[in-house]
Amino acid sequence: MNQTQLDQLGRQLDNNPLEVLILSAEQANLLAADHATSHWSPTQAPSLCVRDDITQASGLLDSIRPHYNDSLHEFVNTAWGMPALLGSHDAVNFARFVRDMGGLNTRVRYVNHNGRQYVVLSGYPGLRRILTGTRYSVTNTRLIEMGIGRYGIRGSSLSGFKLSCYFAVGVEFLEWFFNSEVNMLDLLGGIGVELVKAGIASAVGYAVAVAAGSILGFAAAPVIAGALLVFIVGVGLNWLDKRYGIKQRVQDSLNYAADNASMIAERFQELDSRKIRSYVEHTFGEVVDAAVDYATQETKSWILRRLPPGTLPARPYRLPNLNILKFPKL
Incomplete structure (x- = not known):
C-alpha cells in the first residue's frame, strides 16, 4: 500500500470506531442491570483525531506557502527589500518631524553656559507644535524624543537598530516557517548575519547623522542624513551578502559543526x-x-656611562663576563 492509501485507511478507522467487549453471562447481566437503572455514559468520550488536526494544519500551510513564496519571500530576499521597509518607517518619522517642527528652516546651535550645554533653536517658534521655546538643555526629554542634539541622535539610532533587529528576526522566522528545507541552525545563522548587518548600518548612520548635525546646523539634517546612509549601507551589505554568499556560508558552517x-x-x-x-x-x-x-647588557652600558673619565686604566680593560652566571631556568 502506498502512503495515500494508508492515510485513507487511517481516516476510515478514525471515523468508524468499533469497540468489542468479551464478557461472561454473569458480567453481561450485571452490566445490563446497571444500564437499565442509570444513565450510563459511553465507554469512550468523543474527541478530535490528532491525525486529522495535523493533516488540516499541514493542508493550511501548504495553501499559504505558494502565496508567501510568490510575494513576501521574493521581496525580502532582494538587496533593497528590507532597507525599503525600514526606509518607509524612516520616511513616516521624517514627515512627523517636519510637521512638529513647522518645516525645515529650524536651525540648531550648541552653547555652553555655567558648565552646562544647551541647544539653541532658531527659526519660527510659532510654527512648531513641539519645542516652541528657543533654548533647551541637551538632556531635555522632548528634545531627545525629536532626535535633536547628541543624545537625541543617539536615541534615534538605537531605536532604529532595535527596529532593524525586530524586522530581521521576524523575516528569518518566516523564512524558516514556510521553508521545509531550512532547519533551526539555518534560522540561527540567518538571524546572526542579519543582526550584524543591522549593527553596521546603524553605526554608520549614527556617525553620519552626528557629522551632518555638527556641520550643516539644520535640525532636520541628522534625520535625513542618517536615514539615507542606513538605506544605502543596508542595500550595499545585502548585495555583498548575495554576491559572496556570506549568510549561506555561516549556515553551512553551523551545520557542518553540528554534523x-x-x-x-x-x-x-x-x-x-x-x-x-x-x-x-x-x-x-x-x-x-x-x-x-638584555638586562645584563644594559647594566654594563649604564656602569660605563656613569664612570667619570680616566677611572679605567689606559690599557685595554674589560668588565668581567657576567654571562658565566647562569640563572636557573623556570
Whole structure:
C-alpha cells in the first residue's frame, strides 16, 4: 500500500470506531442491570483525531506557502527589500518631524553656559507644535524624543537598530516557517548575519547623522542624513551578502559543526597535555633568558656611562663576563 492509501485507511478507522467487549453471562447481566437503572455514559468520550488536526494544519500551510513564496519571500530576499521597509518607517518619522517642527528652516546651535550645554533653536517658534521655546538643555526629554542634539541622535539610532533587529528576526522566522528545507541552525545563522548587518548600518548612520548635525546646523539634517546612509549601507551589505554568499556560508558552517561535533571533539582529545605543557615551559624559559641577557647588557652600558673619565686604566680593560652566571631556568 502506498502512503495515500494508508492515510485513507487511517481516516476510515478514525471515523468508524468499533469497540468489542468479551464478557461472561454473569458480567453481561450485571452490566445490563446497571444500564437499565442509570444513565450510563459511553465507554469512550468523543474527541478530535490528532491525525486529522495535523493533516488540516499541514493542508493550511501548504495553501499559504505558494502565496508567501510568490510575494513576501521574493521581496525580502532582494538587496533593497528590507532597507525599503525600514526606509518607509524612516520616511513616516521624517514627515512627523517636519510637521512638529513647522518645516525645515529650524536651525540648531550648541552653547555652553555655567558648565552646562544647551541647544539653541532658531527659526519660527510659532510654527512648531513641539519645542516652541528657543533654548533647551541637551538632556531635555522632548528634545531627545525629536532626535535633536547628541543624545537625541543617539536615541534615534538605537531605536532604529532595535527596529532593524525586530524586522530581521521576524523575516528569518518566516523564512524558516514556510521553508521545509531550512532547519533551526539555518534560522540561527540567518538571524546572526542579519543582526550584524543591522549593527553596521546603524553605526554608520549614527556617525553620519552626528557629522551632518555638527556641520550643516539644520535640525532636520541628522534625520535625513542618517536615514539615507542606513538605506544605502543596508542595500550595499545585502548585495555583498548575495554576491559572496556570506549568510549561506555561516549556515553551512553551523551545520557542518553540528554534523561533525564528535569528530571535532575527538581531535581536541588527541592533543597531548604533556606536550603542550612542555612547549609552554620551553617558550617561557627562552623569553626569560632573553630578558636576562638584555638586562645584563644594559647594566654594563649604564656602569660605563656613569664612570667619570680616566677611572679605567689606559690599557685595554674589560668588565668581567657576567654571562658565566647562569640563572636557573623556570
